Each structure stands twice: as C-alpha cells, then as structure tokens.
Amino acid sequence: MFFLLSKLAWFVLQPLVALLLLAACGWGLRRLGLPALGGIALGLSVVGLLLVLFSPLGLLMMNGLEQRFPKPELPERIDGIVVLGGSFDTRVARARGGDELNEAADRVTQAAALALRYPDAKLLFTGGVAAVLEDDIPEVDAAKTFFTSLGIPQERILLEGKARNTAENAVYSKPLANPQPGETWLLVTSAYHMPRAVGCFRSAGFDVLPYPVDFRTPSGPALWRPSSLVLRNAEKVDFALREYLGLFAYWMSGRIDSLFPRPARL
Structure with missing residues (x-):
C-alpha cells in the first residue's frame, strides 16, 4: 500500500x-x-x-x-559493496532490447570500479521492478550482464530483485549480504539520495559506509x-x-x- x-x-x-x-x-x-x-x-x-x-x-x-554525506577515505579492506538500483532504463530496454543506462549510471560504473579495486569484496546489487502499470525488465538482469561484462566474476555478485523502494533495498539486502561484526560494507548510491538510503540501512540494522556518487550540483559561485x-x-x-x-x-x-x-x- x-x-x-x-x-x-x-x-x-x-x-x-x-x-x-x-x-x-x-x-x-x-x-x-x-x-x-x-x-x-x-x-x-x-x-x-x-x-x-x-x-x-x-x-x-x-x-x-548532496553535501550531507561527504565521500569518505576508503580503508585498505572492503568486504562488500551494496549498490542501489536506478541506473538502468528498463523501459527502453524492454522495448528495444539490450541494457540501457540512464543519468544515474555512476551508481553501477563506480560500483564496478570499486569491485575491481577490491577483488575480494562481494558486490550486491539491489533493485526490483518499480513500475506500477507496466512490467519492465528487472534491473537485476541488466546488472548481472553489466558487471560480468566488465570482468567481475559471477560468484562475487549478489542480486536482490524484490525491492521496489529504498526501505525494501535495505531490508532485503541485509540477509543476502549477511554482514559479520567487523566487516566493512560500502553503500553506493546517488549523493542526493544518500541521506534517505543511510537512514533505511540504519533502521534495518545494516551498518554501511556511505560512498556517494552521481553528484548533480557544482560548488562555489557556480551553485548560483x-x-x-x-x-x-x-x-x-x-x-x-x-x-x-x-x-x-x-x-x-x-x-x-x-x-x-x-x-x-x-
């Protein structure tokens, strides 16, 4: 509801x-x-x-x-990377075939770069079908193709395809990731979306290190x-x-x- x-x-x-x-x-x-x-x-x-x-x-x-959560200095070890859906234009992909990225593409491109930087880290993509009137292609299908095409082994990739909003991203991701005490999991999403995403993961009891991407605003005088x-x-x-x-x-x-x-x- x-x-x-x-x-x-x-x-x-x-x-x-x-x-x-x-x-x-x-x-x-x-x-x-x-x-x-x-x-x-x-x-x-x-x-x-x-x-x-x-x-x-x-x-x-x-x-x-976007200024709420600055980009952190990354530690030497990362155990997992959670990237929120929203990067794939599933409506266009459904009509034309193939995978199409949209303006939030930084979420998956930056997550892929992090996964290559930390070859021992798991990569968890969370995003289901959020359409109300149409059945779009599930984002997890596009994400799997995208990440494996970049050379990330399939056994490192965790796919969560039930979530339809940010709260469900957090709730459904935690049992799939099964984070252990002392582990470091990054949360990758658009900078403007990070406050709500962090709030949801905190409420779900999933401790994450926010890693904002996809900035949409400049700084200084250009902001005006x-x-x-x-x-x-x-x-x-x-x-x-x-x-x-x-x-x-x-x-x-x-x-x-x-x-x-x-x-x-x-």
Whole structure:
C-alpha cells in the first residue's frame, strides 16, 4: 500500500504537474465567479513556474542533500559493496532490447570500479521492478550482464530483485549480504539520495559506509548559476523535492528514525 500511495502522491506533487493543477484551479475559480481567488492561484502558478525554470532553486535544494554525506577515505579492506538500483532504463530496454543506462549510471560504473579495486569484496546489487502499470525488465538482469561484462566474476555478485523502494533495498539486502561484526560494507548510491538510503540501512540494522556518487550540483559561485537549458533546472527541483518529501514520508512512517539522517559520530 505504501508503495502505491507514494507513486500516486508523487504524480500529483511533482512540480510541473502541481503548477499545472494550480493554474487549472485558478481558471476554474474564475469561471465560478471568484476572480480574486482565481487570479491569486494563476499568479502563484506563474511565479512558481518562473522559479522552477529560471532560478537556482533546484541547485540549492539538491546541494543541501548532496553535501550531507561527504565521500569518505576508503580503508585498505572492503568486504562488500551494496549498490542501489536506478541506473538502468528498463523501459527502453524492454522495448528495444539490450541494457540501457540512464543519468544515474555512476551508481553501477563506480560500483564496478570499486569491485575491481577490491577483488575480494562481494558486490550486491539491489533493485526490483518499480513500475506500477507496466512490467519492465528487472534491473537485476541488466546488472548481472553489466558487471560480468566488465570482468567481475559471477560468484562475487549478489542480486536482490524484490525491492521496489529504498526501505525494501535495505531490508532485503541485509540477509543476502549477511554482514559479520567487523566487516566493512560500502553503500553506493546517488549523493542526493544518500541521506534517505543511510537512514533505511540504519533502521534495518545494516551498518554501511556511505560512498556517494552521481553528484548533480557544482560548488562555489557556480551553485548560483542555473542552466541555460530550463528543463535541467526543473529536473533538479523535481529530484530534490521528491527526495525531501521521501525523507518526510519515511520518517513519518517509521522507515527512518530521523528526518534528515547525518553521518555517524566517530
């Protein structure tokens, strides 16, 4: 139920859809003889659209997520690497055949590089089919092909294909990894997604070392300069807002124990 509700809620709350609905509401209010309220709604939709498309709002929102967990110095030994799904465009792959990477490809490319750097470490990929209306190709199938094609032995690869969201990634990965006291397991996912991922793994009792990848924002003065391609600005607002709402929903439902997880104190 949580999975379906989260998908439905996000369809309505994603920025461009929400602004379109607000504009439609404004038009409807004016048609109903409430021009003042309708005008306010239409005005807010226009202002919101300008902020989403032309301002650094998305960069600032996403940077707050990406800065939460800095990339760590790696120890000499790594026992396992957990990489979260989301790197494969399974919808395109289902239609055209083969494996297709999307904008989160760093998750699997960086995980593969780590696996080659630490040849004794297990490599656990977790990601099922998250589609609601269509049956996409399971990500684990694409991941297996991808990792073995790079020369990683199949016996080192662990595949978890039931998880449909981040909480399930953590819950289903722990028994498969079976981490032992004193072992070091890396958690690889997009930097903006790391706070929620770490919170879920902590709640599952799976101690991991966060290794963020797939950074989407610059640093310094460039953080205040939005892209000239306005859809990129909108995309960053979309990703960041979904993540903040995800943190709130996971916290309210008890899937993470803090609203904005932070690095563990040493």
